[in-house]
Amino acid sequence: MLRFLVWSDAWQKFFEPLLKNLEKGLTDELLNPSIERKNKRSDDCIRGSIHTIRAILNFPAQVLQEADAEAEEANRLVQEKSELLARSKHGFLNPYGPTPGSM
16 A cells, blocks of 8 residues: 555655755745845754655655565564474474474
């Protein structure tokens, strides 16, 4: 579901370019050292806005990476469980050695 949202046209063609343009505009505004601009918006406010926009732009990729890691871990655990189950059926996990007739 998350992949669908991140790879959707709404994100890639509208929101992401909008946020990047907003970030560029704020960066350009931050580089303007005039007193009028500083009275209108402080440097800290602009820096905080830029930081927030960058976090929003990086959030989908970060969440997808975490979801992929969780899925890999879940698959690994399922595979280990199935291997243990197969070994126990053949008597290899008996604490006293193989069960009679298992070999």
